[in-house]
Amino acid sequence: MTVTTSGASGARAIGSRVRKADGPALLTGRGRFLDDHTLPGTRHAVVVRSEVAHARIVDIDVRAAAASPGVVLVLTGAQAAAHAGPIPHFIDPAARGGRYAEARCLAVGKVVHAGQPVAAVVADTRRAAEAAAALVRVEYERLPHVLDADESLEPDAPRLYEEWPDNVILHNHYGTGDVDAALAEADLVVSDTIRIARTTTAPIEPRGYLASWDDLDGTLTVYGSLQNPHQLRWMLARSLGLDETAIRVVTARVGGSFGLKMQGHPEETLVCLLSKLTGAPVKWIEDRRECFMAGAREQVHRFTIGAMRDGRIVAVRDRIVADLGAVSAQAGWAMPNMSATTLASGYTVPNVQAELHVVVTNKPPLNAARGFGKDSAHFVMERMVDLVARGLGVDPAEVRRRNFIPPDRFPYRTATGLNIDSGDYPGLLDKALRALDYDALRARQAELRAAGRYLGIGLAFELTPESADGPGSFVSGFDVTTVRMTMTGGVTVYTGVTTPGGGNDTGIAQIVSDELGVPLSWITVVQGDTERCPSGFGNFSGRSMVVGGGSAALAARDVRAKLATVGARLLGVPVNEVEVTDGQVRAGDGRAVPVPDVAAAVMTRAFAVADDVEPVLESTRAYKPGNIDHVPDERGRIQPYPTYSNCLHAAVVEVDPETGVTKLVDFVMAHDCGTIINPALVEGQARGAIVMGLGAALSERLTYDADGRLTSDRFKTYLMPRAGDLPEIRLEHQVTPSPFTMYGNKGAGEAGVGGAQAAVANAVEDALAPFGVTVREVPLSPPAVLALIDEARTR
């Protein structure tokens, strides 16, 4: 044993800009993504997809494909159905008052969207599989199809699911208060329609799975680019009829996800089945065209908002029609539910009524996407607030200030039932306006206008419910972490949360470093493996630092307590006189013993110095944050979120009315995600989400031809922001801790998309105020902007 007397640095990892732990691997090309995994004898799968939007499958002729060189197996939907059952839904719509539709890995009897998997080919190489897939002949009996949600609501619309009475998967009402009475009293009433185009998440790494069935012991190992290994294991067990204990799911390093890689995709079950049927490992890598099928959002809002002359908003009514596309087992159908629930955002609007129709159409399904529907609520709410400002002739910043929930009224229950934990929204507004130099910018705008240039300033507030818990689903509001120390003091953290690349592994290591009292370099974080990590729920809803971090802290504290007990004995002082810090157990007199020596003592002197200490340097703990309440209140509302991050976006644009081109001049986001574990990681999340919102505001749109086939199927036709399209995204931090989470942290990563979209839309309308335009849709591509100007001129 070494006893030293050197000083402790006391430096804390929490709050510091620690670099990403996976830097050395990723920077040198050693990051192992899914397609970099190969098992001996791996075969390659290609999916044959429907060319039509809606049809009965009359016949599938696989003879030519099966005879093609290198082909091992061709599987049709009917054959697959003999081996695999329906895929259970991530969130079952029927359990939430919606309608159930069966999801299968390959279509059986009927297709409901172009691109739906109808058959699969396995071959020695990807190229051989692609060549054979082109030889599969599918005979369809075409059925009428519908590609627009409003049309799908018509009584005579083609019906996607014959057992349903209509095309509505979910119809629901939200909110409280007497909107009609409030509108009758209001000084200003504005009604309009806003359309949010269909966009997608498009991570640079598409999805992929590598499944290996072991015929000898009847076990299945699945490697995947995915977010939720434990839920996928459950889902595969159900669809394949296996015991969960026979399945191991390993999350490969994930090359971006943004919700896309939550489970519920047909290829997950399919690739496993193909491995089982061929007796070989089977790999499937999504191509870019396939990846573009996944929708992120598409909604129409028909709203009415009422305000008093002093700027107070008194009522909001919103009729929302959301276009799901076809049903899948993924969670996309549930997103519009959050669009309705998040109204009226962070404003004290006493009367709110939202009516939601989530409608199926013959387009590919929506998938979970960053924002999870909350983004659309903010887009619409912030457009409404600007229309109130315009109608009253009050500055948009001032209207927001007059309607914000005051900082002293938290926790605040909204009209739709959310219980917002804490915040200082006027503080965010002040920070953003100061960063812009708002008054000077307004003066500059007036000067430029006089010179025939169109500068616009747009504001948008965004409130993001974080770390969801959906009762009765695996959208869980808690998670589990194990902290384990070796005899030499090395620490491995096994956690149920996963990282899609944002760096929560680094953040969790920072927490463990501080809570355990050892240097960061001693800590390794292991995620995403059902055989190594405790049962948890992966990554979604800004939860990873709230519940992954919280559970890691609890487990680390347990281990530290044991180190303190034994370390104190080694030092010959009472336990309450030691602290564990910098990898040492330190006594008050400055003497210290290294943590590895203490760990060795626990393990090797269990009947001596560690007598009556249970010799396990390991703890597994769950963390459940506060403020989640699933007991419906008197109005039937539940409270599924512990904490609410918030931010204020400010966009400055210049619009060229001749070309319709909108140039982003400046962008500021003042944000508050409570206590910040790692500012650099939070800023990275924020900037990424903002830029995703800027793309959705200006250029991104999924398009289909009249037959429902995707036409925006590559980066040349689906226009994501590039470096040259963007100004520097400036961030301002404000910290209002949550009283309901371990460190007061609120989650980061989801916030940004909707607010950025809204701020840009508001800025474009502001820029073109001399023309009197009203922005009613995004994206504001150059043709859309020119159409706005033309419409205003001819009015």
Place this chain on the structure above:
Amino acid sequence: MNRIRLTVNGREREIEVEACKLLVHAVREDLGLTGTHVGCLTGDCGACTVLVDGASVKSCSVLAVQADGAEITTIEGVAGDDGLHPVQQAFWDEFGFQCGYCLPGMLLTARELLDRTPDPGDDAIVQAINGNLCRCTGYGSIVRAIRCAATRMAASGERAEEAS
């Protein structure tokens, strides 16, 4: 099958490829260098960028046989024996990546830029990486990283000159 010779990260390699094989697939499958990533196969995202005779090339848009006789640098060849290249170090320090999937392409594009233009302005940096898509960072930290690498490389170049 076609036998081609390449100098890959300084090493002579000889592989047999089908005439239709893309360079990116030859790099990943035949050379076993999986640090080069596939993002689109349509030449739009830049994740597969490598240097061919010192020039950045989207390796999904070139046939392997077209590279016969060329010198190829992939991400695996960027770091030296003494550790990370200044461009890699700067990307780490400045959080110039999150998931890391676009990173190899960004790093090789940045290296080519700094090889040719040791002191690029922001416009030149933005222009250089405009063919590389990143969905995580919003690009600001990437631009900062390249600027930081340029500054450090200039400073170490000056130190080397002073020492000589």
